[in-house]
Amino acid sequence: MQEQKSLERLPEKPRKGLVLVITGEGKGKTTSCLGMAVRAVGYGMKVLMIQFIKGSLHYGELDGAKRLAPEFELVPMGKGFVGIRGDSLPFSEHVEAARQALSAARERMLSGKYDVVILDEVNVAVHLGLLDVSEVTAVIREKPENVHLILSGRHAREEVMELANLVSEVRNIKHPFDQGIEAEKGIDY
Numbered sequence: 001m002q003e004q005k006s007l008e009r010l011p012e013k014p015r016k017g018l019v020l021v022i023t024g025e026g027k028g029k030t031t032s033c034l035g036m037a038v039r040a041v042g043y044g045m046k047v048l049m050i051q052f053i054k055g056s057l058h059y060g061e062l063d064g065a066k067r068l069a070p071e072f073e074l075v076p077m078g079k080g081f082v083g084i085r086g087d088s089l090p091f092s093e094h095v096e097a098a099r100q101a102l103s104a105a106r107e108r109m110l111s112g113k114y115d116v117v118i119l120d121e122v123n124v125a126v127h128l129g130l131l132d133v134s135e136v137t138a139v140i141r142e143k144p145e146n147v148h149l150i151l152s153g154r155h156a157r158e159e160v161m162e163l164a165n166l167v168s169e170v171r172n173i174k175h176p177f178d179q180g181i182e183a184e185k186g187i188d189y
Helices: 029-042 060-068 091-109 122-127 133-142 158-163
Strands: 019-023 047-051 072-076 116-120 148-152 166-169
Touching: 019 029, 019 158, 029 047, 029 060, 029 072, 029 116, 029 148, 047 091, 060 072, 091 116, 091 122, 091 133, 122 133, 122 148, 133 148, 133 158
Parallel strands: 019 148, 019 166, 047 072, 047 116, 116 148
Antiparallel strands: none
16 A cells, blocks of 8 residues: 655745746636636735736626635726626726726735735736737736736736736637637636
């Protein structure tokens, strides 16, 4: 009978805060960020996720975040999907929400209270013209040395990817929507 080894913790080392970009046309970018958040919380790290697009609907991650509190804080600051799915808000309101979200992310990232800061769908905010890419790259350049900064969303700009230590692309190969299957609770939202 084979003896089962116990899991050992790696020795502590000074943290090198990374910049990670999760982009691409496939499903799973926010889910990947949430997985990293759960992992970080498992090590006692304090995680902040600011959502740049989501904010008008209820998503399962809102309730999941409450279960991981106080180590994980999720702050939806968007006004919802821009220009689609019944969006009747003026574009200027979406722009203002994105600017407030980026300002809050910067302030809290610099506060020293968080080990990991996730800017969920920030790449989409840039792509839609809610933020200028220079505003986002300025925040990346201000990142404290020991903070991990994760930027998610489709259409990541080259300027953002150049500043990253890691860029992962989620590719769509097959999707239930293509088969006429609507979004599923717990999987899609």
